Amino acid sequence: MSRSNAAANESQYDVLVIGGGPAGIGAAVGAAQMGTRVALVERHPILGGMGTAALVNNFCAAHHDGQRLVIGGVFGKLRQRLIGRKAIYATTRMEPYNPEVFIEESAAMCREAGVRLYLGETISDVTFDAGRDVRVRLASGGKLCGKTLVDATGDALVAFRAGVPFTFGRASDHAVMPLTYCYMMGPIDLATAKRETPQFMHHDEAVGEDYYFLSGWYPDVDKKVAEARARGELRISRDHISAICSVPNMPQYATVNFGRVNVADPTDPVQLAAAEAEGKLQVQDGLRFFRKYLPGLENVDLVQLARQIGVRESRQIVGQYVLTGEDVVSGAQFEDVIAQSCYPVDIHEPGSDQTTMKPVGGVGHYDIPWRCLVPKSGPANLIVGGRSISATNEAMSSFRVSPSVMALGEAAGVTASLAALRGCGMADVGAPDVQKQLLATGGILK
Ligand SMILES: Cc1cc2nc3c(=O)[nH]c(=O)nc-3n(C[C@H](O)[C@H](O)[C@H](O)COP(=O)(O)OP(=O)(O)OC[C@H]3O[C@@H](n4cnc5c(N)ncnc54)[C@H](O)[C@@H]3O)c2cc1C
Numbered sequence: 001m002s003r004s005n006a007a008a009n010e011s012q013y014d015v016l017v018i019g020g021g022p023a024g025i026g027a028a029v030g031a032a033q034m035g036t037r038v039a040l041v042e043r044h045p046i047l048g049g050m051g052t053a054a055l056v057n058n059f060c061a062a063h064h065d066g067q068r069l070v071i072g073g074v075f076g077k078l079r080q081r082l083i084g085r086k087a088i089y090a091t092t093r094m095e096p097y098n099p100e101v102f103i104e105e106s107a108a109m110c111r112e113a114g115v116r117l118y119l120g121e122t123i124s125d126v127t128f129d130a131g132r133d134v135r136v137r138l139a140s141g142g143k144l145c146g147k148t149l150v151d152a153t154g155d156a157l158v159a160f161r162a163g164v165p166f167t168f169g170r171a172s173d174h175a176v177m178p179l180t181y182c183y184m185m186g187p188i189d190l191a192t193a194k195r196e197t198p199q200f201m202h203h204d205e206a207v208g209e210d211y212y213f214l215s216g217w218y219p220d221v222d223k224k225v226a227e228a229r230a231r232g233e234l235r236i237s238r239d240h241i242s243a244i245c246s247v248p249n250m251p252q253y254a255t256v257n258f259g260r261v262n263v264a265d266p267t268d269p270v271q272l273a274a275a276e277a278e279g280k281l282q283v284q285d286g287l288r289f290f291r292k293y294l295p296g297l298e299n300v301d302l303v304q305l306a307r308q309i310g311v312r313e314s315r316q317i318v319g320q321y322v323l324t325g326e327d328v329v330s331g332a333q334f335e336d337v338i339a340q341s342c343y344p345v346d347i348h349e350p351g352s353d354q355t356t357m358k359p360v361g362g363v364g365h366y367d368i369p370w371r372c373l374v375p376k377s378g379p380a381n382l383i384v385g386g387r388s389i390s391a392t393n394e395a396m397s398s399f400r401v402s403p404s405v406m407a408l409g410e411a412a413g414v415t416a417s418l419a420a421l422r423g424c425g426m427a428d429v430g431a432p433d434v435q436k437q438l439l440a441t442g443g444i445l446k
Helices: 003-008 022-032 073-084 099-113 157-161 190-196 219-230 269-293 325-329 393-399 402-422 431-440
Strands: 015-018 038-042 116-119 123-129 133-138 143-146 148-151 166-168 183-186 201-204 209-216 241-247 250-257 301-305 315-317 337-341 345-348 355-358 366-369 382-384
Touching: 015 022, 015 133, 015 143, 015 402, 022 038, 022 073, 022 099, 022 148, 022 402, 038 143, 073 099, 073 402, 099 116, 123 157, 133 148, 148 157, 148 402, 157 315, 157 382, 183 269, 190 201, 190 209, 209 250, 219 269, 269 301, 325 345, 325 355, 325 393, 337 393, 337 402, 337 431, 345 393, 366 402, 382 402, 393 402, 402 431
Parallel strands: 015 038, 015 148, 038 116, 148 382
Antiparallel strands: 123 133, 133 143, 166 315, 183 250, 183 301, 201 209, 209 241, 241 250, 337 366, 345 355
16 A cells, blocks of 8 residues: 555544543543644543543542642543532542443543544554654554654553653562452442441432442451451451442442552553452452441442453653652642642552551642653653653652543643644643643643
């Protein structure tokens, strides 16, 4: 086939976004709001990444410092739409949302902004043409051509293949945080739970329902976890239950985050498959434990297993700045801020049942600089958004939560749009114009 025929078979865009998790949604909507032609490729048939496909349907409190929202933009608009559909317990702490409504609303936001969605599509090959164009071949055979590309794969897959330098896990031994298979279970007898364990029952005025919410350390429950582990009833190396949260609109059903599978490299398909198998055994152990020990949960059964096991951590690119744990705990501020977060350092320690948490100091939130999205070296028209930006494992354990990664994706999408419009590399765009656009579309940067 001649080059001109090959080009004719390609779909032409300005910005290509690979990955449709929170970061990819932020990137695609943020870029398309600027009038550029944007395509988003996502391997699952739904948007949301870990936030839906892995059933992690919670906004952790990265977006609120106790006084006010510190993240707006695409995240703020999506949150408002979930509130409008009574599909989120909007407490400003940990906010469970209905994953199906999230899927619908995030897809609607993309469509309304003009994003072309390629769902259920995996990339097989990406070619950067001397920093001018980028060509993506899909596993289905489709071909896309863009001027710039946002890597929102979570694993920095495109950046890795393009030779961008990266780090992996904690510096001492490159170990990454364990994986967790999340799931939905039910039905919960809410009346019994309210009578026997009122501390886990809440009421949401706006949604108009009572709901079950257990998250974190409770001495009574933790003791039962320790005892069950000692008796060999629980193969989960965890000292507490991370979360059991009712699903808004269907509160007798809850999603569960209670499991820990250690793997050396979650980007390796063989290790990932083994982790999924172990994760499924932990799901059954978890269900047995809940039926036996938690009042109101005597009859719960598996309603939906997540589409995939949840991966917390893999590659971090090395960018123009490396965000550190010290930046997080000191509440660091940067001139080139493009997103804020107030979620603490939260490391699920690899190979251990412990979790390390450190609060954000200073003003109670910290800045994430634009330079963390821009690779130190590699194709000039490539930028990274989401959990795999340039950071140490300690800093990453904080900003990895959905609200802040959506803001990071949005900043990456805006940068990619500006670079496509100007015909320049990402690094030449500079933070001030990105900040201007983010603020003009509802972003919060201080
Ligand atoms: C078990 C667990 C519990 C968590 N709990 C919470 C919580 O309670 N609250 C909270 O706010 N955050 C939580 N998080 C963190 C948060 O969910 C993630 O860090 C966040 O989703 C990362 O967003 P992302 O868009 O960067 O990556 P992801 O969500 O991983 O999205 C990346 C997307 O890229 C797609 N993709 C990857 N490779 C390809 C390819 N080759 N072709 C096409 N598509 C591809 C993937 O399918 C995926 O949809 C949790 C995470 C885990 C794993």
